Amino acid sequence: MNLFRDMRGRILELLQGLAADGTLPAGLETVRVAVEPPRDASHGDMAVNAAMILAKDAGMKPRDLAALLADRIRTLPGVATAEIAGPGFINLRLDRAVWLDCLSAILAEGEGFGRSDMGGRGGRGARVNVEYVSANPTGPLHIGHARGTVFGDVLASLLAAAGYDVCREYYINDAGAQVDILARSAFLRYREALGDDIGAIPEGLYPGDYLKAVGSAIAAEDGARWRDAGEAEWLPAIRSKAVAAMMDLVRADLAALGVRHDVFTSERALVDAGKVGEALAELESRGLIYTGILEPPKGKAPDDWEPRPQTLFRASQFGDDVDRPLKKSDGSWTYFASDIAYHWDKYKRGFAIQIDVWGADHGGYVKRMQAATKAITGGKAALDVKICQIVRIMDQGEPVKMSKRAGTFVTLRDLVDEVGKDVVRFIMLTRKNDAGLDFDLTAVTEQSRDNPVFYVQYAHARCHSVMRMARTAMPGLDISPESLRAANFARLTDESELGLIRAMGNWPRTVESAAEAHEPHRLAFYMYDLASEFHALWTKGKEDATLRFIIEDDPELTTARLALVRGVQTVIAAGLGIFGVHPVEELR
C-alpha cells in the first residue's frame, strides 16, 4: 500500500479524462507529475505539482489548470479538500479515515508494509546485480572494506524490498600479481611448517600470521612435495590453496557482519575459460580496439614514462577522457580487460542492470568501466557505480591511528567485535555514500540522541516496553495482533497520533525513492525521524496523562493506541530489517 503512488495514479487518470473530453490537449507528458508530502505539514497531506508541470504544454496558466484539476480531484473518494497554493500547487487533505485505514494496512501487512513492486509488475521483478566487497583474496577484510560491504549489502536488500530480483555478487581478483605474492608468502609459511628456518618475511610479501595456518595445512596435506620444487612447479597449486583459504577467511568476516553473497565469480576462471579473449574479440569486431600511443598525463608524468604502442580500447567514444590500455607490456591482459569480460559476462547472465560498489580510490575508474559496459553490450546494460568515501575511525572525537605495529586494530573483524555488527551496519549508512564519514567508537555505543542507532533502537524497544506494560496494567486486555488490527482506530484523534500515522504512510515512498536513487542512507534518516516523532508523543504523555498509550479505564482507546504503537514498531522493524540490523526489544 502506497497512498502517494495510488493518488498519483488516480490523478493521471483524471488527466486522461480531461484529455479525452478535449479540455486538455492529448498526449501531455506526465512523467514529472509528482504527489509528495508538502514540505510544510500545515499545507496538508499531499502536494501535487501537475498544474505547474503541464501548464506550458496545455497552453494554460498554472493556477487556472490547477483550479480545473482541483475540481476533479475533489470528487475523488477520500479527498477532503483540494486547495491551490503558491505558483500552482494543489494541496490535498485526505479524510481522516484514509489515514486510519493506512494504519490498518500496516498492521495487516506487517513488515511487508513498504515493499514495492516497482522493480517489475505482475510477477518477477527486473534482475539487478549488485557487486560489492570484491576485496583481493590476500588476507582478512580490513576496516576500509566495511563501508562498501554494508552499503552494497543493504542496497541489495533495499532493491529486493522494492521488487527487484537481486543477485549479490563478489568478484574474486585471483588472477593478478597480488595472488602470486600471496602464493610466495604462503610458500614460506609452508616451509616454516615443515621446520625450515625462514627468517624474517622479506619486504613485499604478506607477513600476516594468518598465513601460518595456510602453510601448516598445505604441509599436512602435501608433505614435503613442494619443498624443493621450482616456483613454476609449486606456484599454481599453492596459489590456489592459499586463495581458497583467504576466501574462507573473507567469508567468515562477511558472515560476522551478516553479509552473504549469492555468487562468487573468479577472475581466473573467466580468464581460463577464454572469456577475456571473447570479450576483446567482440570489441574488435565493432572496431573499438586499435594500437596506439597514449600521451603521458600532464603535470604528473611518471619518471619512467616512455611512449609505447599499446592495445587500446576506444573508451573516449563512450564518454571516457582517453582510450584505455588492454594489454600489459608483457602481453598479458590488464585488469581492465578482464573486468570488461566480467561485466559482459554479467550481462550475458541476464543482468541489464548492474551496480558496482567501489572505494573512493577507484573513482578514476568509473568512466572507463561504464564506457566499456556500454560498448560491449551495445548500450543494453546500465552500470551504476557507487563510490563509498573513506571512513575515519575516531575515538572520543580524535582520529584513531591504525597500524598493526601500534597494536590498534585494523581488521573488519576487530571493529565488529568492538561495537557489534548492528552498530557497524547502521552507522555506515548514516551518511550519503559519496560523503566522508566519521565513525566514533565511543559515540556509536552511547545512549543518547546523538547516536542514531541507539535512538532508533530505543524507539523500537520502547514500543515493546509499552506492550509489556499494558499486559501488566491491564491483564484482561487482548493485545494480540488480531485484536489490535480490529481496534477502533477512530479513537485516535490527537494531532500527534495522526502525525505519526502520516509519517508511517511515508515509509513506502521512502523505500521506493531510496531504491530508485540507490541511496540506502535515506532509510536511516527516515527511521531517525520516525523515532523522533514517536519519542515526542511518548513524552507528551508525561505532561498530559490523557495522551498516554495505556488508559486503564478505557480499553477501547488503549487498544487503538497500542495499535498505533504496534504500527511504529512494525515500520521501524521493517527498516532495520532492510538494514540487516536486529531490532532489539529491550535496552539494557
Added chain:
RNA sequence: GCGCCCGUAGCUCAGCUGGAUAGAGCACCAGAUUCCUAAUCUGGGGGUCACAGGUUCAAGUCCUGUCGGGCGCGCCA
C-alpha cells in the same frame, strides 16, 4: 595539467533527481521531567546554500567559469 566527488547554521550533516518561508542533531539560551523504561521532551537565537554568471513560471538542486578540500591519472587491483 586533466577527470571524478565534495563545499548548506559555530560543529556534524539531511534536503525525497527543479517546487512553496532551506531543515535536523550537537553546541548555546530559556523551560518541562514525583512519568507507560532514566538514558528525554518543548520553545528560541543562529544562513549571501563557497563565489560569479546563465537556463525558466520556479535553482541548494541543472549549465558555464572561478576559488577551496578529497581521490585518481600507461604495463596495481
